[in-house]
Amino acid sequence: MADNKVKEIYNYRQSIWLDFIDRAIMRTGKLERMIEDDGLRGVTSNPAIFEKAFASSADYDEDISARADSELSDEQLFYELAISDIRKAADLFYGVYNGKVVGADGFVSLEVSPELALETEDTISQALDLWQRVDRKNVMIKIPGTKPCLPAIRKAIAAGLNVNVTLLFGLERYEAVTDAIITGLEDRLAKGEPVSGIASVASFFLSRIDILVDPMLEEKGLKDLKGETAIALAKEAYAIYKRVFSGERWQQLADQGAKPQRLLWASTGVKDTTVKDTKYVEALIGPDTVNTAPLDTINAFRDHGIVNPTLESGLETAGNTLRQVKNAGIDLEAVSQQLETEGIQKFKEPYQKMLQAIAAKRKKKKEL
Template structure:
């Protein structure tokens, strides 16, 4: 029998997580079959995913009615619904979490309110609240890697909370995120705690970079770089990862059981119909990384994906790609900041829509 193509990715040291959650999907066994058949090793969620799940299903109606009796705000109702789904998914992934190296995988991510993206104190406070409410060792709380988010990331790690840093586009910001993680571990250790149980990923968003940059390339005579800038950035991020998580400072933490903050590739579905639908997954398979993938991309890869150790191939080309952009006057750091700003807005809108859908349902009850 032919080996499952998605499962093959794991043999190269990369974990595939599912970028999707839905109450019915957990209840009817489809998520369990992805774990068993495809070797899926975690789940990520975001406001847009929950908006689709809650707006398109009656599975949440009863809980909305119950939560409405005690919840102070519509946002409280939402987190009540989300926490229940996240707990159920965490329980489903408990075996993965305890498989081989305990805590290497099996994580389910829940995001703080996108309205807090520029509020460091509010983010840190809600991260701790959600961590306690979910009450599962294999939950990760998602905090956006904005400038204010850096403080919240360090504080949360210092409290022993697993963090998924989301909404990363640029290399300078990614390096700041690794610093926040390492500093948080040092803080936790200095306070007299163990650090071996703390886990974190840094989620680097890919295809959105190309969607923004590609239209600029033809006019600069760089048409051959279409679909390559995001991949080049990711390969350079992996170089930073290898540098940061080595050397005396890191080794001191590693001796106390610290885990490196793995890079996670997000936004890996191809937005351009001219590209192969598994392009971003295939280009960035490599050790000690995670790729969170929508269901349709998992299905596409299962059908015709090619699993190979590609992440560290063509590093010279990646450097050259970014150098050519710079020489042509395209400021990638400015563009990635733009993407971060737009990304906050892209999560705010579905969250507002989600809260309205819950409000409407509450009024019907």
Template sequence: MSTNKVKQIHSFGQSIWLDFIDRAIISTGKLQKLIDEDGVRGVTSNPAIFEKAITSSSDYDADIKVLAADSTSNEELFFGLAVKDIQTACDLFSGIYNEEVKGADGYVSLEVSPFLALKTDETIAQALKLWKQVDRENVMIKIPGTQPGLAAIRKAISEGLNINVTLLFGLPRYEAVAEAYIAGLEDRLAAGKAIDNISSVASFFLSRIDVLVDPMLDEKGLGELKGEVAIASAKKAYEIYKNVFSTERWEKLAAAGAKPQRLLWASTSSKNPAFKDTKYVEALIGKDTVDTVPLETIEAFRDHGVAADVLEDGLDTATEILEKIKAAGINIDEITQQLEDEGIDKFNKPFEKLLQAIEDQKTKV
């Protein structure tokens, strides 16, 4: 029998996490099958994913009825629903989390309210609250990598939380996130606390970059670079990652058991139908990284994906691509800031829809 193509990716040092959760995928055994057959090693969720899960099925109706009696707000009620799903998924992945190298994988991510993306103190408070509510070693709390999020990330790490930093598009912000992680570990170590049980990923969003940049490339006569800018940025991010986590400063933390903050590739489904549907997954397979993949992309890769260790191939070309677009007057820093702003909005809108759906459901029950 031929080797599962998705599972092959793990042999190159990359972990595949599923970018989806709902009660049906857990209760039907489909998630367990993805773990067993495809080697899926974690799960990520976000407000849009939960909005789809809760509004498109009746699986949550009974819990909404129960929680409505005690919840002070619809947002609190939502987190009551979400925490239950995250706990169940964490338990499902506990075997992976407790493998020989404990904590290498097996994480399930739950995001703070998207309404808090630009609020430092409120983000810290909610991250700590959700961490306690889920009460699982292998939960990761997602915090947006906005400018106000940096201090929240540092504080959460210093408090011993596992953090998935989300909504990263630009290289300067990624460097700032890696700094926040390291500083948080240093704060914790200085307080005499253990740092060998903390894990973090920095989620770098890909295909959305090309959706915005590609039309500009046509205008500048650089059409041959379409679909390549996001991959070039990711390769440069990996170069930064290798540099940051090989310094003397890092080695002091590593000696105390600290784990590097892995890069996680997000938004890896192809938005342009002209591209191969496994394009972004195939281009960025490499050691000590994570790729969080929608179910349909996992299924596509299982069918016709090509697994190979290619992340560090063509680094010079990646540098040239970013230099070319800069010379053509395309300001990648402005573009990535625009994408961050739009990303916050893209999570706010489904969250608002979700809260309204909960309100509507409460009136029915």
């Protein structure tokens, strides 16, 4: 499929990952076909995705029933099943991971419990446990980029884990995350341990920003800026990326084989039906980045997406957009904090719903 528009994005050194996983997509061979036809280079998951997978099919019922009488808690049972799925997906992507540049891509992400999003020590403990249990080189453990989890990110990197830092909405926090990554690599190097095999991404969320900011802009008579804030922030984040992962401090790590943490554009499914459904893919195509997109967005881009190197264009416009937003009295750091708080809750709710579903299925089995 030489004319596949999704696959064409990789010509501009951006990797497309799928923000979705369930057993059916692996069982039917669809995921393998997407790797081949679309040039898909990774998968991300989160509690909401797993909740949909558990709720929308009977694929997990047999495994849950078989463990209904076990001493595992509902959460432990969930992770046992999720780890099995993540291993299968990681194995499907191992050829990508083990490609011409080993470890450049081919990663599958598994997230720590959203209940731990503000807990430093419990997060690092679960991250280490999941890493050991999945036991795949091409797995990333997702850790939220909250203030309490910054030390956990540093410790995870220092311990040699691949890390996907999630729930990023603001520039200040993103830069703090890059420092945690670099410091973790420095800690590891100081212990005489290699830094060359560690990969990381920083998941910068997009559509949720515009959904919150756009009504504020309309109230202030700035309707022409609707849908522009998230993209402008992403371009500013990329400028931070290029600055941070250069210079003397980074070069000392790069000389030892360290890889810079790539920016990953997340929340790229369009939530505003008046906006083109491929917007958050088309606007941010550029080098050494990742876009993790829902299945519907990938299908839409394959059908009518436009492939151009857009990430490094319009930088002056992006800067002007953010200045106008600031001058209008909209505090984007306050916005990012609100979105982080809401994001944690949006992951907690489906996570608890999924655990309740598991509990109900176990109870039903015991009553038979």
